[in-house]
Amino acid sequence: MVNVLLNSKSEETVRQQVTILGATGTIGLQTLEVIALHPERFSVFALTANANVQSLFELCIRYAPQYAVMLQTTSAESLRAQLKAAGSSTIVLQGEKALSEVASHEQVDVVMAAIVGAAGLHPAMAAARAGKRILLANKETLVMAGNLFMQAVIEGGATLLPIDSEHNAIFQVMPSQHSQNLVNSNLASMGVKRILLTASGGPFRNASLQELQMVTRAQALNHPNWVMGPKITIDSATMMNKGLEVIEAHWLFNAHPSQIDVVIHPQSVIHSMVEYIDGSVLAQLGNPDMRTPIAYGLGYPDRLTSGVSSLDLLKTARLDFSEPDMIRFPCLQIAYDALNAGGTAPAILNAANEVAVEAFLTEKIGFMDISEIIQSVLAASNIERVTSIEQLVAVDEISRQAAFQRVNVLC
Ligand code: NDP
DSSP, X not given: OOOOOOOOOOSTTSSEEEEEETTTSHXXXXXXXXXXXXXXXXXXXXXXXXXOHHHHHHHXXXXXOSEEEESSHHHHHHHHHHHHHTTOOOXXXXXXXXXXXXXHOTTOOEEEEOOOSXXXXXXXXXXXXXXXXXXXXXXXXXXXXXHHHHHHHHHXXXXXXXXXXXXXXXXXXXXXXXXXXXXXXXXGGGTEEEEEEEEOOOTTTTOOHHHHHTOOHHHHTOOSSOOOOHXXXXXXXXXHHHHHHHHHHHHHHTOOGGGEEEEEOTTOOEXXXXXXXXXXXXXEEOOSOTXXXXXHHHHTTSOOOOSOOOOOHHHHOOOOOBOOOTTTOHHHHHHHHHHHHOTTHXXXXXXXXHHHHHHHHTTSSOTTHHHHHHHHHHHTSOOOOXXXXXXXXXXXXXXXXXXXXXXXXXX
């Protein structure tokens, strides 16, 4: 099978054509749920996955995309055979290059970037360079390559809409000048004093250091408020997720690290806040359900129904806030430090974190080893100025190797 895309314009010119990168994941599936509520507005152009043939097959039958992409060759062959047997006309492509092709194809209007981890970088960059409307869930793209990605968004004429619930909330309460001038927006001149990123605190919010040493995989995967993929769920438990979000907020809102504060808010009803110099604090509230930010991104600037139930404030009854504990959750401090160090430090952090989380998920290391591994990889690395994506890919690979070595010492 040759990875060639058809260029013929079909009758699908009125509806927006959507590519969903990471369609079989929790964000991908919720995106499809929202799209299914608005068949008059959206049509699915391409769906992608790593290796989950069964799930992508079912989605292709239901949504009939023009293309399906699987990263793994054997998975692509299997999907192709199954779709052919089912009489589907979806064309199956394979490999990394095909992910970027369906993200930048001329027929595509909207790209949901919901691949997990560094694997999402290249297709997100391709969508940015091609000037698409990008719904960015893959925070690792900004952590690894924030500067280069934001430049690509500007140069490609893309529209960038944050999907992470916190950043989506901030985007909603930022002055409108911000969205018109992403990279050069000046928070102070817009009257913004600081950004308050809320954090649920995860399942171990009240756990002691001693208890954290004993945390199991099953306990860490049991997030109190959100249903998410395994990697981000572990990131939430270590609070690295909040650290990645601090870095993400830095790039999205041109915010200095000292302008970004984290507040523990266990109910996850306030999704984040912006404080203005006059003392006003604007917040976005809602039930913790990713279909709200997804619908916001799909409809922007219109509002679309999302299937999310109304927030019942009387039932919620109380909203609590507290300070994050950097001793019990060192990953958050490590992320602030990496952001302040700048250059390739966040890319090193991201790579080490991905390796450490995978090692924890496969029960090779303990919960508190995750931060130890990231810290030691960062301490042993040379931090360089970021010059290119190729450099970042090389840094990512070297940092992974260093993290693997540290895992081997610990397990
Ligand atoms: P999931 O693990 O549920 O899904 C990941 C998706 O990416 C799957 O479709 C998977 O395919 C695909 N994928 C995995 N590895 C690769 C690869 N190497 N190449 C191509 N595709 C790959 O993740 P989530 O949906 O939870 O998260 C996706 C992104 O969104 C993450 O960056 C996360 O941080 C971010 N995010 C998620 C939120 C949530 O509520 N889930 C909230 C905010 C942000 P397959 O099924 O075949 O493995």
